[in-house]
Amino acid sequence: MELTKLTIAGLQEQLRAGSVTARQVAEAHFERIRQRDPEVHAYLTLSPERAFAQAEAVDRRVKAKELVPPLAGVPVAVKDVIVTRGTPTTAGSRILENYRPPYDATAVERLEQAGALILGKTNCDEFAMGSSTENSGYFPTRNPHDLERVPGGSSGGSAAAVADNLAVAALGSDTGGSIRQPAGFCGVVGLMGTYGRVSRYGLIAFASSLDHIGPFARTVRDAAAVLQAIAGRDPRDSTSADVPVPDYRAVLEKPVKGLKLGVPKEYFGAGLDAEVRTKVEKGIARFRELGCEVREVSLPHTDYAIATYYIIATAEASSNLARYDGVRYGRRAPGAETLEAMYQKTRGGGFGAEVKRRIMLGTYALSSGYYEAYYLKAQKVRTLLTQDFVKAFEQVDALVTPTSPTCAFKLGEKTADPLAMYLADIYTVTGDLAGVPGISIPCGKTKAGLPVGLQLFTHHFDEARLLQLAHAFEMSGGFTL
Amino acid sequence: MRAMKITRKDVEYVAALAHLELAPQEIERMQQQLDSILTYMDKLNELDTAKVEPMAQALAESRPEAVWREDATRAGLERPAALAAAPEAKEPFVKVPKVIEK
Numbered sequence: 001m002e003l004t005k006l007t008i009a010g011l012q013e014q015l016r017a018g019s020v021t022a023r024q025v026a027e028a029h030f031e032r033i034r035q036r037d038p039e040v041h042a043y044l045t046l047s048p049e050r051a052f053a054q055a056e057a058v059d060r061r062v063k064a065k066e067l068v069p070p071l072a073g074v075p076v077a078v079k080d081v082i083v084t085r086g087t088p089t090t091a092g093s094r095i096l097e098n099y100r101p102p103y104d105a106t107a108v109e110r111l112e113q114a115g116a117l118i119l120g121k122t123n124c125d126e127f128a129m130g131s132s133t134e135n136s137g138y139f140p141t142r143n144p145h146d147l148e149r150v151p152g153g154s155s156g157g158s159a160a161a162v163a164d165n166l167a168v169a170a171l172g173s174d175t176g177g178s179i180r181q182p183a184g185f186c187g188v189v190g191l192m193g194t195y196g197r198v199s200r201y202g203l204i205a206f207a208s209s210l211d212h213i214g215p216f217a218r219t220v221r222d223a224a225a226v227l228q229a230i231a232g233r234d235p236r237d238s239t240s241a242d243v244p245v246p247d248y249r250a251v252l253e254k255p256v257k258g259l260k261l262g263v264p265k266e267y268f269g270a271g272l273d274a275e276v277r278t279k280v281e282k283g284i285a286r287f288r289e290l291g292c293e294v295r296e297v298s299l300p301h302t303d304y305a306i307a308t309y310y311i312i313a314t315a316e317a318s319s320n321l322a323r324y325d326g327v328r329y330g331r332r333a334p335g336a337e338t339l340e341a342m343y344q345k346t347r348g349g350g351f352g353a354e355v356k357r358r359i360m361l362g363t364y365a366l367s368s369g370y371y372e373a374y375y376l377k378a379q380k381v382r383t384l385l386t387q388d389f390v391k392a393f394e395q396v397d398a399l400v401t402p403t404s405p406t407c408a409f410k411l412g413e414k415t416a417d418p419l420a421m422y423l424a425d426i427y428t429v430t431g432d433l434a435g436v437p438g439i440s441i442p443c444g445k446t447k448a449g450l451p452v453g454l455q456l457f458t459h460h461f462d463e464a465r466l467l468q469l470a471h472a473f474e475m476s477g478g479f480t481l
Numbered sequence: 482m483r484a485m486k487i488t489r490k491d492v493e494y495v496a497a498l499a500h501l502e503l504a505p506q507e508i509e510r511m512q513q514q515l516d517s518i519l520t521y522m523d524k525l526n527e528l529d530t531a532k533v534e535p536m537a538q539a540l541a542e543s544r545p546e547a548v549w550r551e552d553a554t555r556a557g558l559e560r561p562a563a564l565a566a567a568p569e570a571k572e573p574f575v576k577v578p579k580v581i582e583k
Contacts, residue, residue, distance in 0.1 A: 102562040195539040209538035239540050307522040318499060325500065327575055332568035339580045340500075348502030356501055360511060361518060363499040364487070377525050379535035384528065386536060418514055419521055435539020460539075 003028035004165040008074050008222045011168065015062055015073050022055035022062075022073035026117050029075045033119070033166050041141045042151075042161040044080050046120035047087045051075070054117050071229055072115030077167035079158045080121040081128050082213065083202040084108055087118075091204045092126040092154075094137040095350030096330045105202020106237065107171055107213045107230040114229040119167055122157030126352045127321065128173055128206045130154050131181060131424040134415055135354045142411070143186060145450055149408040152182030152424075155216070159186040162216045169226050170216040175206050176309055177404075177428025179214045180440035184403035184453020187442045187481040189223045189470070190216050194461045195435035196241035198227070199234030207316035208239075210309075210432045220441065220471040224248040227463065243461050251464045252471040257291030259469065262396035266302035267427050273406045279452040280402045283443045283479060287400065290472055297396060299388040302430060304381050306422055309429040311365050311378035318362030324350065357418060386434040393459040398469055401427050403440040403453030427455060437463045441470045442480050451481055486519045487512060 003025050006014070014020040030048055037043055058072045078084060081091045083101035090096040104112075112118065125135035133141040133156025141156040143149040144164035151160040155172030159182035162170050172179040174192040183190025192214045203213050215226035228248050234240045263284060268277060288294050326332030326346035333345035351359070365374035392399060405426055414421045431438040436457050443454035454473070458466040474480055492512045496503050503511065557563075560573055569576040 099566055102558055102565065239538070241540060301528070304525055304528065307525050310518065311522060311525075322500075326568055327577055328563075329566035330568070336578055339578050342578050343500040344502035347500050348504075351501070353507075356503070356507075357511065357514060359499050359501060360492070360495055361515060364491070364495045364515065364519075367495060367498060374522065376535055377530060379537060380530035380533040381525055381528060383533050383536040384530070386539070419518055422518075433539075 004032045007219055008168060008225050011073060016068060022058040022117065025073050025075060026051045026055045029119055029167065036164055036166060039147060040144055040160050040164050041139050042122055042157040042166055043120045044090060044123050044138060045088050047118055050087060051117040051119050054112060058115050069115035070225060071111060074116045074169060075119050075167050076111055076116045077119050077122045077158055077161040077170040078108060079124050079155050079172045081124060081173050081204045082108060082171055084121065087121065089121065092124045092136040095324050099329055103202065106199035106234045110230045122161055122170060124157055125154035126355050128154040128175055128178055129354050129358055131421050133157065134411060135352055137352050140411055143408045145187060149410050152185030152408060154178040156182050158216050159183055159188060162188045162218060169222055171213055172216055173203055174212045174214055174432065175210045175313060176432055177425040180428050180438055180455060181404050181425060183216055183440040185408040185451065187451030188216055188218055189220055190440045191223045191227060192438050193227060193231060193463050194437045196239050197463065198230050199237040199240040201234055201236040205320040207313040208320065209316060210313055220467060220474050221252060224252060224467045246464050248464060248467050251468050254468050256469055256472040260293045260396040261287055262295060262297035262392050262399045264297050264299045264399055264401060266299055267401040271405045272402060275446045276402050276406060276452050279444045280454055283454045284400055286473060286476055290476060297392050299392060301384045301388050305385055305430045305433060306426055308378045308381045308385060309433060310422055311374050312382060314358040314362030315365045315375050318359045318366060321359055382433050385430055389434040389436050397465055399457040401455045403427060403455040407446055407450035407452060431457055436460055437466050439466050439470050441474060444479050445481060485516045487515050
């Protein structure tokens with residue numbers, strides 16, 4: 001029995017039967033990390049003390065025949081933009097090197113309450129800004145399917161960890177596609193709930209109106225189990241929604257026959273790789289075989305999404321990242337004689353190139369004389385993009401698209417051209433702007449052996465239907481890796 | 482050749498607003514890259530948005546009633562925990578280089 005290949009349900013069964021202990025599960029994962037991570041580079045920090053203390057607590061409860069919580073003994077990796085008390089949290093940035101947060105993010109707290117073992121913190125693009133994990137201030141992460149290629153980003157470490165059995169599940173964050181795109185590139189399930197579904201408390205802010213925390217897993221059922229644990233109102237995040245959380249696992253087996261699926265034609269235009277298109281079209285045909293009604297729909301403003309996104313996200317980022325000034329936490333540049341010089345040197349030296357570029361872009365878009373032309377304009381187009389979704393959901397239950405226009409690209413391929421990198425998010429940013437939930441699920445491999453992701457969207461707070469469709473697709477067979 | 486959308490002086494001005502020290506070669510590269518990105522963003526001007534309301538966040542769209550919370554106080558971090566991560570601190574303050582000239 002390979003302990004690193006188990007699903008959550010499989011692991012729970014073994015634990016309850018007493019055929020394995022949480023301690024053994026943790027040991028097996030740290031051993032695999034020791035063997036594989038020198039190649040994959042998924043983790044920035046490991047937290048074995050924390051994981052083993054929790055494993056011990058789980059094993060005690062199992063032995064005492066106490067009620068075992070739903071994620072008991074499940075090894076989870078956490079993206080390094082999500083704070084963990086006492087465990088270094090850098091957001092992939094040198095400016096937060098050695099930062100040990102004094103509190104846990106709500107999502108982390110809830111995972112541990114549900115019995116999960118936090119194995120460590122995963123690599124990401126600095127402050128979640130990027131689509132390849134090459135913008136990490138530490139090192140790039142590699143795609144386990146081809147080590148010469150990127151895992152996607154910005155949650156590349158979490159995606160790679162789950163794909164390579166270095167964790168059973170992981171938390172990531174999605175602002176423009178940072179869960180779904182790397183999930184697609186690495187051949188795992190990546191889920192972003194509705195904006196407000198999961199508390200952002202303890203998520204290091206990039207663009208507050210777009211940021212989400214969500215799970216990675218190897219099956220839809222496992223992703224649903226993690227969402228179940230972390231979803232729901234949190235008084236510490238005023239934007240977390242007071243909307244009841246249904247029992248997601250109970251809806252998974254519901255038949256999908258008769259559900260209406262929309263295929264937005266704008267997601268199949270120029271720029272879509274031919275092999276990715278073929279795979280996704282096969283996936284859509286499968287939904288038809290499952291009894292779904294498939295029809296073409298239009299989201300007419302899709303072509304404006306990247307421009308809208310990169311104005312709004314960078315404007316919010318320029319404001320959110322003002323706090324890294326060498327005063328309350330993180331690094332301070334030595335030798336500055338005045339406060340102003342200290343700010344400038346600390347930030348100029350502590351941030352990487354992409355973060356500086358986005359701060360500059362956002363500051364420019366908000367500056368006097370440009371605010372209306374850029375920021376206000378983008379906010380208006382955001383309304384139009386959201387209306388596209390709302391109108392589509394008057395006709396269909398869900399939308400089905402490719403997750404990304406291409407498969408995983410090679411390291412270094414897009415680093416010289418920021419705009420080319422931005423376009424990797426072309427099919428995912430729309431969901432963040434509209435605030436609707438989205439999921440990327442494996443949809444087979446190309447001839448070169450690279451995973452293809454299929455993306456589904458549903459209406460606000462309809463994660464149940466999203467998971468139901470994704471699960472039916474996965475169970476129908478032939479597409480998982 | 483078309484004029485750049487953003488001048489070197491603009492870049493220096495915005496860098497000062499953002500408290501970012503940029504090396505001379507960084508300023509040059511930044512000007513080129515911001516110019517190409519801002520040019521791409523011009524495509525938004527193809528859309529007539531005169532009658533469209535701006536959207537600040539998605540929650541207002543999906544759950545307009547869910548945006549507000551009670552205005553109640555709650556405990557924050559204890560001071561030692563809050564100061565522990567500061568690069569320089571002396572209870573009960575963080576220390577910074579001098580602000581006021583002699």
